[in-house]
Amino acid sequence: MLEIHDLQVRVEEKQILRGITLAVNTGEIHAIMGPNGSGKSTLANVLAGRDGYEVTGGSVTYKGQDLLGLDPEVRAREGVFLAFQYPVEIPGVNNAYFLRAALNAIRKHRGLPDLDAVAFMKMIKEKAKELEMDPAMLNRSVNEGFSGGEKKRNEIFQMAVLEPTLAILDETDSGLDIDALKIVAAGVNAMRSPDRAIIVVTHYQRLLDYIVPDFVHVLSDGRIIKSGTRDLALELEEKGYGWIDAEPAHA
Amino acid sequence: MPEIQAPSARLVTADVQPYVDHFDGALSRRLREPQWLGQQRLAARDALVAMGLPTTRDEEWRFTPVAPLTIRSFQPATRGAIGRDALHAMRLSGPVAAELVFVNGWFAPALSRLGSLPAGVAADSLSAVVARVPAVIDTELGRLARADRHAFAAINTALFDDGAVVTVGPDVAVDGVIHVLFVADAPTDAMAVHPRLLVRAGANSRVQLVESYYGTAGQVYFTNAITEVTLEAGARVDHYKVQRESRQAFHVGLTHVQCDRDSRFSSHAFSLGGAWVRNEVTATMADQGAECTLNGLYLGDGHSMVDNHTTIDHAKPHCSSHEVYKGILGGPARAVFNGKIVVRPDAQKTDAKQTNKALLLSDLALINSKPQLEIFANDVKCTHGAAVGQLDEQAIFYLRARGIGERDAKGMLVHAFAGEVLDGVRLEPLRQRIEQVIAADLTAMLAGQGTV
Numbered sequence: 001m002l003e004i005h006d007l008q009v010r011v012e013e014k015q016i017l018r019g020i021t022l023a024v025n026t027g028e029i030h031a032i033m034g035p036n037g038s039g040k041s042t043l044a045n046v047l048a049g050r051d052g053y054e055v056t057g058g059s060v061t062y063k064g065q066d067l068l069g070l071d072p073e074v075r076a077r078e079g080v081f082l083a084f085q086y087p088v089e090i091p092g093v094n095n096a097y098f099l100r101a102a103l104n105a106i107r108k109h110r111g112l113p114d115l116d117a118v119a120f121m122k123m124i125k126e127k128a129k130e131l132e133m134d135p136a137m138l139n140r141s142v143n144e145g146f147s148g149g150e151k152k153r154n155e156i157f158q159m160a161v162l163e164p165t166l167a168i169l170d171e172t173d174s175g176l177d178i179d180a181l182k183i184v185a186a187g188v189n190a191m192r193s194p195d196r197a198i199i200v201v202t203h204y205q206r207l208l209d210y211i212v213p214d215f216v217h218v219l220s221d222g223r224i225i226k227s228g229t230r231d232l233a234l235e236l237e238e239k240g241y242g243w244i245d246a247e248p249a250h251a
Numbered sequence: 252m253p254e255i256q257a258p259s260a261r262l263v264t265a266d267v268q269p270y271v272d273h274f275d276g277a278l279s280r281r282l283r284e285p286q287w288l289g290q291q292r293l294a295a296r297d298a299l300v301a302m303g304l305p306t307t308r309d310e311e312w313r314f315t316p317v318a319p320l321t322i323r324s325f326q327p328a329t330r331g332a333i334g335r336d337a338l339h340a341m342r343l344s345g346p347v348a349a350e351l352v353f354v355n356g357w358f359a360p361a362l363s364r365l366g367s368l369p370a371g372v373a374a375d376s377l378s379a380v381v382a383r384v385p386a387v388i389d390t391e392l393g394r395l396a397r398a399d400r401h402a403f404a405a406i407n408t409a410l411f412d413d414g415a416v417v418t419v420g421p422d423v424a425v426d427g428v429i430h431v432l433f434v435a436d437a438p439t440d441a442m443a444v445h446p447r448l449l450v451r452a453g454a455n456s457r458v459q460l461v462e463s464y465y466g467t468a469g470q471v472y473f474t475n476a477i478t479e480v481t482l483e484a485g486a487r488v489d490h491y492k493v494q495r496e497s498r499q500a501f502h503v504g505l506t507h508v509q510c511d512r513d514s515r516f517s518s519h520a521f522s523l524g525g526a527w528v529r530n531e532v533t534a535t536m537a538d539q540g541a542e543c544t545l546n547g548l549y550l551g552d553g554h555s556m557v558d559n560h561t562t563i564d565h566a567k568p569h570c571s572s573h574e575v576y577k578g579i580l581g582g583p584a585r586a587v588f589n590g591k592i593v594v595r596p597d598a599q600k601t602d603a604k605q606t607n608k609a610l611l612l613s614d615l616a617l618i619n620s621k622p623q624l625e626i627f628a629n630d631v632k633c634t635h636g637a638a639v640g641q642l643d644e645q646a647i648f649y650l651r652a653r654g655i656g657e658r659d660a661k662g663m664l665v666h667a668f669a670g671e672v673l674d675g676v677r678l679e680p681l682r683q684r685i686e687q688v689i690a691a692d693l694t695a696m697l698a699g700q701g702t703v
């Protein structure tokens with residue numbers, strides 16, 4: 001589904017990604033781990049199409065098309081979803097209204113009719129309940145005045161509503177207490193499907209206790225320096241990132 | 252009463268000459284007017300000659316040169332005819348208690364609807380009221396909008412042809428809306444129209460009023476309007492102004508309000524048209540416990556200029572005022588906002604809050620924004636906040652990352668920006684109408700911009 005080949009990205013003259021190669025197939029969950037500044041969030045943002053990232057080399061192919069050539073909204077309509085590390089507060093834009101506009105834009109792209117307001121409200125109320133979200137949040141402005149945990153939960157809620165084929169969770173665990181983490185993880189696990197791939201970007205192993213990945217990749221200084229299974233994450237937890245940085249020297 | 256005197260011999264400067272000419276040209280038509288009105292008009296004419304039009308040397312007009320107005324030669328308005336079909340889109344739907352239509356400043360009874368006013372409420376043309384009950388009107392007209400203090404008030408007073416008078420008796424609550432609709436249609440000459448609206452809400456009365464200005468697309472004309480609203484003790488007035496002049500029009504609108512004890516006034520001013528626009532709202536909190544809300548939303552695009560000057564005069568203690576003005580500017584549009592709040596020495600326990608924000612959708616748009624607090628009492632609460640900014644790029648990306656197209660995302664954010672003012676419109680059909688106008692203008696504005 002997603003093939004990243006030798007991706008190199010610069011931000012304001014600084015080389016952040018130095019050649020990432022990664023293949024993600026449908027049905028898989030990949031975890032991308034790494035210390036601060038390793039380029040994890042850059043990778044997530046480049047895939048979603050955020051401005052300010054200059055691709056200096058390599059390619060990203062998604063469902064057979066050049067992902068980097070698509071506008072962010074087209075990527076979203078094609079099924080790419082980024083759960084933001086820092087969800088944006090948008091005062092004055094109603095959460096449910098926004099989500100319905102998003103869902104209908106995606107549906108239109110896929111040749112489906114608009115979902116009417118009644119069916120939509122019924123659907124999102126059910127999804128909100130599954131994520132133990134206060135239904136009142138649906139009628140508040142997008143993320144405005146939400147706590148850190150509520151914002152993250154809102155991201156997962158949006159994912160549940162929009163049903164992407166490729167979900168990228170950028171540090172979704174940060175700022176969550178253990179109860180919230182379990183709810184969010186349950187939400188993500190409920191999305192596991194043979195038709196869908198999920199990339200979990202995280203600094204800590206903790207989240208992976210609840211969202212068990214098929215593959216773990218360790219990013220350091222803009223490169224994937226180690227790939228493995230879930231055991232790699234556990235090893236990282238035990239030994240810290242220093243272990244992996246040091247390892248090539250010992251090899 | 253003294254005889255009407257010949258106009259004084261003071262030298263008439265070029266900026267006011269056309270209006271003096273209009274005054275002279277209308278003298279024969281005014282012969283049937285009562286003497287007090289003739290006196291007022293003559294005094295206004297003389298005041299105008301003495302004052303001249305404001306220049307950028309006047310602090311109140313620092314960023315608003317009147318040159319665009321003076322380089323055109325406007326003719327006195329002539330009676331026009333507006334088709335019922337064209338009028339349909341300007342009428343108010345929903346529960347309307349009365350709708351007074353004026354075409355080029357003249358009352359159009361055939362187009363107006365005066366049928367369903369409750370007892371105790373009168374809405375009529377100014378000329379009819381002047382002819383019928385001069386005793387009240389002679390002291391009311393121009394009491395708040397003083398012709399000797401403001402050049403455009405002087406021009407209006409010297410030259411108005413007609414206007415509307417709305418009087419609500421004590422303890423009367425008007426259920427529907429009273430709509431005063433001023434339409435301009437001058438296919439040939441660029442004309443100057445001087446509409447006038449006078450409102451008195453009796454003690455403990457309640458009325459909702461919509462004042463609309465519409466023009467015909469493409470036409471150049473000058474609307475120079477005055478509205479005077481007096482709220483007696485305990486009265487409640489919600490006032491909506493919808494200015495949707497043609498894109499080539501000039502509009503000066505002076506709104507003066509006096510709030511007596513425990514009265515509540517709200518103003519919702521939408522400035523959605525015109526090439527050169529100056530709105531002034533002046534509200535005086537004349538007795539204890541009065542409360543006023545002044546909200547405004549203005550759009551500017553192309554080479555338009557829109558200036559909003561508001562003044563809230565807290566003359567007495569225990570009054571409160573809330574003000575929110577928001578502007579949306581595209582292209583090379585210019586805007587001015589000046590929000591003056593005066594708290595007089597006697598006005599202890601004043602609670603005044605002012606917010607003004609402008610959203611610039613292009614790099615060329617410009618606003619001069621100034622809160623102006625003049626506080627002479629020591630036990631008061633006065634806050635103001637001003638912000639000028641562009642659309643939040645982070646928010647645009649967030650919306651796009653969920654599948655919403657760039658233009659829709661921007662539209663959503665602009666709409667959210669305007670929401671605070673739009674939400675204050677309690678008349679649902681009116682709010683929908685305004686939202687449609689704004690949505691249409693925004694589409695054009697955002698389409699006209701390659702980058703925001």
